[in-house]
Amino acid sequence: MPVNIAEIKVILFEILDGFLEKNKLFYNEGHLQLVLAEHLAGIYPDANVYLEESFGSKSIDIVIKNSSNKALYAIELKYCFKMTDDLKKLVNDYNLKGNTVKFDAEKPGSGGQTSRRYSFWKDVEKLQEYQHDPNGGCSGCAIFFTNDRTYWEKVGPTYASVNFSMHERTVPPGALEWNSNAEHSGVNLIKDYPVNWKPALKSESEFRYLMLFVTP
Amino acid sequence: MMDIKVILKKLSEKRSVFHMEADFQLALFREIAEVLGTSKDIYLEHLEGGKHIDIYIKNENMDTALEIKYKTTFNKKIICPKTNEVFRLKKQSGQTYSRYDFWHDIERLQELVGTGNGKKRGFVLFLTNDKSYWDPRYGAVENDFKTSHGRIFERGSVLTGNIKGKNKSVKIDYNYKINWEPYGEDGILKYLLVAIPPI
Numbered sequence: 001m002p003v004n005i006a007e008i009k010v011i012l013f014e015i016l017d018g019f020l021e022k023n024k025l026f027y028n029e030g031h032l033q034l035v036l037a038e039h040l041a042g043i044y045p046d047a048n049v050y051l052e053e054s055f056g057s058k059s060i061d062i063v064i065k066n067s068s069n070k071a072l073y074a075i076e077l078k079y080c081f082k083m084t085d086d087l088k089k090l091v092n093d094y095n096l097k098g099n100t101v102k103f104d105a106e107k108p109g110s111g112g113q114t115s116r117r118y119s120f121w122k123d124v125e126k127l128q129e130y131q132h133d134p135n136g137g138c139s140g141c142a143i144f145f146t147n148d149r150t151y152w153e154k155v156g157p158t159y160a161s162v163n164f165s166m167h168e169r170t171v172p173p174g175a176l177e178w179n180s181n182a183e184h185s186g187v188n189l190i191k192d193y194p195v196n197w198k199p200a201l202k203s204e205s206e207f208r209y210l211m212l213f214v215t216p
Numbered sequence: 217m218m219d220i221k222v223i224l225k226k227l228s229e230k231r232s233v234f235h236m237e238a239d240f241q242l243a244l245f246r247e248i249a250e251v252l253g254t255s256k257d258i259y260l261e262h263l264e265g266g267k268h269i270d271i272y273i274k275n276e277n278m279d280t281a282l283e284i285k286y287k288t289t290f291n292k293k294i295i296c297p298k299t300n301e302v303f304r305l306k307k308q309s310g311q312t313y314s315r316y317d318f319w320h321d322i323e324r325l326q327e328l329v330g331t332g333n334g335k336k337r338g339f340v341l342f343l344t345n346d347k348s349y350w351d352p353r354y355g356a357v358e359n360d361f362k363t364s365h366g367r368i369f370e371r372g373s374v375l376t377g378n379i380k381g382k383n384k385s386v387k388i389d390y391n392y393k394i395n396w397e398p399y400g401e402d403g404i405l406k407y408l409l410v411a412i413p414p415i
Contacts, residue, residue, distance in 0.1 A: 018314065035260065037238075135301075
């Protein structure tokens, strides 16, 4: 099947909807990356699927290329989960079978949400840059997959990361800046991005995903 | 039976270098699927016998468990001759730990294969452009876990060492000879393939 940009959006929605039914839970972001890439490689057997492709000092999680290695689609991923009671039971069931898998759940109170919100918008910015890179030049999608509701809820106005909030709205083009004297740079958006979270339909826990499409 | 070295040769003709370990893992997975003509019985990050296996191939006669390592040292420009793509490899430090981790993978697969009633085999595959893994001049002389070319490890021996402040040991259940081979024609990368035979 040739890679069709309009179609790949639908395919990504279908994949993410159905993922948790089969996998129940991903161990970590790398696990999701590998499983998603394998899935896409199966759908597009004639395409090349690269992971962690570098451009400049940065890299892209998944790049789909045609047989001449022209980049056709780029994907950036974020995955994190909170250890809820139902997931604890799932992990205990794994462990009772003698498994030694380590699930990288978010540590409560670690403050990781702030940096992850920022990183997600940096992913969007990176995909914008990749569109103009000689090795890139393609559309892309930034995906955030989580069961932690703090990501889809609005960030309080006094928080440093308030401008990187990922609650539902349309984020206009322009600069997103820290609400403090942060050391990190802001994020520049060249177009507007509608933020619409979707529930993963077949998940055991309340997983949701957000997809922002970076198109020319 | 599937020959990993043949698969690696075929893969090297398409891709002589990879961005990161996951990139190598996926490409190898796809090459195995192409050789077998199907991906139906091949699994990534598979749970088998309580262990997390990078690539697992199910077969009614003999299952194959494959653990992989891909470690790089800095190279700002490697051109893949087949595709003319430019790769930039990152410097990955922590060689001491990686050497131990390689043997730890062998130990895990020894345990898995040991439960297979002769129907499971394992391979640990290490691909790198970092000569400190194959050149005996690198790494502490007394390091049991060194993977220098030509070293021989005898069945029953126990490798020990201090890794990240903890005493670690790995028991060797088979005789192993460390034999690094070039991956691809340019020889920038080398691979080490250790087989754990079925028992």
